[in-house]
Amino acid sequence: MSNYQSNEIKLINTSLIDPHPDNPRKNIGDVTDLAASIKTNGLLTPLSVVPNGSRYRVIAGHRRLAACKQAGTGAVPCFVLDLDPLQQLEAMVTENCQREQLTVLEEADAIQGMLDFGATTANVAHRLGRSSDYVRDRAKAASIKTEVRASRDDFGQISIGQLVAIARYDGQPDLQKKLAQAAGTSNFDYTLSRIERDENERQWIESVAALLVESDSGINLIPDPEKPYSDPEWRYLGCMFPSTGTPEEAIEKIREHNPAAVSIHTVSQQVYLWTRRDKTADAEKEAQRAAEQAERDARRHALEEYAAASADKRMTWLHGHLHGVKRDKLVETTARLGLLQIIDPDPQGYTSALSTWNDAACGGEQFTTISGIDPERALAELRYHLDEPDWAVWAVQILAARIEWFIDAADWTTVNDIGRRIPGYYQILQDLGYTPTDDETSHLDQLIAAISEADSDENEEDEEDEEDEENNQ
Numbered sequence: 447m448s449n450y451q452s453n454e455i456k457l458i459n460t461s462l463i464d465p466h467p468d469n470p471r472k473n474i475g476d477v478t479d480l481a482a483s484i485k486t487n488g489l490l491t492p493l494s495v496v497p498n499g500s501r502y503r504v505i506a507g508h509r510r511l512a513a514c515k516q517a518g519t520g521a522v523p524c525f526v527l528d529l530d531p532l533q534q535l536e537a538m539v540t541e542n543c544q545r546e547q548l549t550v551l552e553e554a555d556a557i558q559g560m561l562d563f564g565a566t567t568a569n570v571a572h573r574l575g576r577s578s579d580y581v582r583d584r585a586k587a588a589s590i591k592t593e594v595r596a597s598r599d600d601f602g603q604i605s606i607g608q609l610v611a612i613a614r615y616d617g618q619p620d621l622q623k624k625l626a627q628a629a630g631t632s633n634f635d636y637t638l639s640r641i642e643r644d645e646n647e648r649q650w651i652e653s654v655a656a657l658l659v660e661s662d663s664g665i666n667l668i669p670d671p672e673k674p675y676s677d678p679e680w681r682y683l684g685c686m687f688p689s690t691g692t693p694e695e696a697i698e699k700i701r702e703h704n705p706a707a708v709s710i711h712t713v714s715q716q717v718y719l720w721t722r723r724d725k726t727a728d729a730e731k732e733a734q735r736a737a738e739q740a741e742r743d744a745r746r747h748a749l750e751e752y753a754a755a756s757a758d759k760r761m762t763w764l765h766g767h768l769h770g771v772k773r774d775k776l777v778e779t780t781a782r783l784g785l786l787q788i789i790d791p792d793p794q795g796y797t798s799a800l801s802t803w804n805d806a807a808c809g810g811e812q813f814t815t816i817s818g819i820d821p822e823r824a825l826a827e828l829r830y831h832l833d834e835p836d837w838a839v840w841a842v843q844i845l846a847a848r849i850e851w852f853i854d855a856a857d858w859t860t861v862n863d864i865g866r867r868i869p870g871y872y873q874i875l876q877d878l879g880y881t882p883t884d885d886e887t888s889h890l891d892q893l894i895a896a897i898s899e900a901d902s903d904e905n906e907e908d909e910e911d912e913e914d915e916e917n918n919q
Contacts (some may be wrong), residue, residue: 455492457521458502460514463495466503468535470548470556480513489514496534496713502526505534506541532563536573549602550587550609552593557581558588572810586613594622604629611638631882635762639755646688647715653693654686654717655747665700670709670718675740676733679723682740686717687747689754712742746855753855756886761815763880766841768816771878776838782847782874813847845867858889861900869894 454555493507502510505527514522529537539548539556548556560570567585571578587609594612595601604612608629615621621641630639658667671677683705690696696717701706705719768776814820817840819827827840849871857864872882872890882890 452766454526455523456526458495459521460511460519460841460902462500463493463496463502463504463511463522463524465511466505466534466538468531468538468556468559469504470535470539470559471508472552477509477513477516480509481516484510484513485517485518489519489522492525494525494527494537496527497718498872500736505537506531510720512868515877529747532560532565535559535563540574546706550584550604550606551590551602554584554606554609555586557584561585563821571851583610586610589613590618590622591619594619594626597626601626608634615641626755633883636755636759636883636885639758640751643751643755644715650688650693650696651710651712651715651717653696654696657693657697658710658717663697665697666707668707668709668720670711672719674711674718676730676734677723680720681723682736683719683721684739685711685714685719685743687750689726689747689750716747717780722759749858752885752889753853753858755852756813756883756889758815759883759886760875760880761812761846761850763875764816765818767879768842769836771839773835773838776842777794778875779878780838780841780845783842783849783871801912810847812850813843816850817843858893859896861896865893866897869897874884 458755464528467611489510491507491510493511495502502524527537535556537780539553539560555573557570560573561567565573570576571581574581581604590609591740604626608625612622612625613630613764625634625637627643628634657663658665668680671680674680674682684705686696686700688698700717700719703719706722707720709720709818711718771779809867849867852864853868853871854864857868859865869890872880874887876882
């Protein structure tokens with residue numbers, strides 16, 4: 447345990463000894479076997495206790511105390527320590543950590559307890575033999591409220607990295623619960639990314655709104671119409687999303703469109719652009735057109751968000767895992783990625799190569815994400831590494847970057863050359879160990895179904911053409 451020791455051993459009746467209320471370990475488990483051993487052999491290791499009035503509290507040996515009481519043991523040997531409350535907690539944390547008996551959350555709560563007693567982060571780190579970052583991370587995890595912890599039975603088993611991410615959204619229990627449900631699964635990073643994206647969009651719309659209300663903006667800001675697609679005065683022109691650019695860039699693009707007015711649609715985090723309605727136009731037809739346009743905009747935005755999030759997840763995974771893949775697997779993957787970009791996956795045959803890789807197009811930005819290397823250095827680094835044992839890692843990075851560059855949001859819903867390659871690309875990633883999120887799996891299923899339907903239609907057309915030829919002969 448800790449450096450707090452005593453040479454004094456005293457026999458104390460177990461009826462006078464209580465579990466410590468601040469014991470970090472909340473569940474001591476089943477002590478039946480230990481009780482049987484103590485009943486046969488006695489207590490071989492003394493308990494460590496501190497005085498508490500006329501009674502005592504356990505510092506080290508909570509399981510042994512419970513087993514002794516279960517075995518009906520009377521007096522047991524104890525080390526009697528003289529510790530203040532902070533020292534008591536430190537001793538319990540140290541003893542449990544050395545035995546690896548605490549969950550991350552139990553340790554976090556105990557460390558926060560030491561800080562609550564007045565210890566500094568540096569002091570706690572020194573006492574426990576840990577770094578200050580170690581202590582700070584667990585203090586963050588300890589801030590997670592009971593309501594969120596109760597959202598799943600095994601909350602205490604969540605890793606410290608994911609607990610810190612959950613703690614980041616203190617005061618937003620719904621977001622914390624959503625992250626907690628995804629913790630420990632392949633959906634966690636994706637869920638966290640979506641939450642971060644939503645937060646960025648909220649900040650974006652607030653910044654745009656602040657710029658619009660400035661007196662010199664030159665843009666007519668109006669309240670959002672209650673019936674945006676059938677307003678008698680305003681007709682919907684389009685909207686600006688956070689993907690438009692920075693708030694300042696969005697303002698400039700609004701000026702380029704020169705709408706009669708704009709409004710802030712806080713629910714969708716968008717800026718709506720308006721022109722004055724032609725009073726003679728058919729209101730019902732106009733409302734339908736605007737509604738359809740807004741629906742298309744929303745679908746496009748959702749698809750762009752998905753495409754960006756899934757691409758980021760794939761490339762981040764490649765960046766973090768490629769160097770741990772065995773060479774034979776990398777060599778195989780190099781060939782498969784190369785073929786995927788040159789050979790049409792349609793069984794009917796080949797197509798010409800899409801293009802050659804270069805640092806200005808066809809994967810420069812994506813290569814940087816996957817490899818961590820600036821695109822202008824990419825070719826030089828590749829030439830060097832082609833003569834090195836790790837050449838296959840670099841080849842996979844180059845080829846994966848090419849594919850990532852070609853995949854646009856529209857390819858997820860369009861049966862084209864690129865869309866046909868997406869399922870094969872995911873199969874290659876999964877063979878390397880990549881795990882798609884539920885959202886990715888859903889989009890893949892829809893794309894594969896669309897490809898199958900398109901192929902079926904083409905086969906039917908080919909059969910009809912063959913019949914026509916036979917009839918004409």
